Amino acid sequence: MALGTVWTLGAELAVSIFCAFIHYDITNAFERWPGIIWPPVTALILFLTIGGTVFWLGMIWECSGARKLSVRSKVLWLILVVLTPNLGALIYYFCVFSRQPVHQISE
Secondary structure (H helix, E strand, C coil), rough: HHHHHHHHHHHHHHHHHHHHHCCCHHHHHHCCCHHHHHHHHHHHHHHHHHHHHHHHHHHHHHHHHCCCCCCHHHHHHHHHHHHHHHHHHHHHHHHHHHHCCCCCCCC
């Protein structure tokens, strides 16, 4: 959960930088925007934070257990995924995980 907090703080920093870039005073947003908008925004941020953490951990788990990757490839992919959580997990998902054939359960 600490990682989710770091992602949320990063998102807040990005919004602050964007608002400063376009000269928007974010401190007045609470006065101008209706109070009904804040609970859905908070729920969306929470959903994306928890979902991103689960996705990131899933890609780490999948990469560490991948049988078709060499040890060197696994180490390089794990370094990428661990050091760049969202971006690395997305890159691994589209470059490696989505291209694997679907495993069928034989009965």
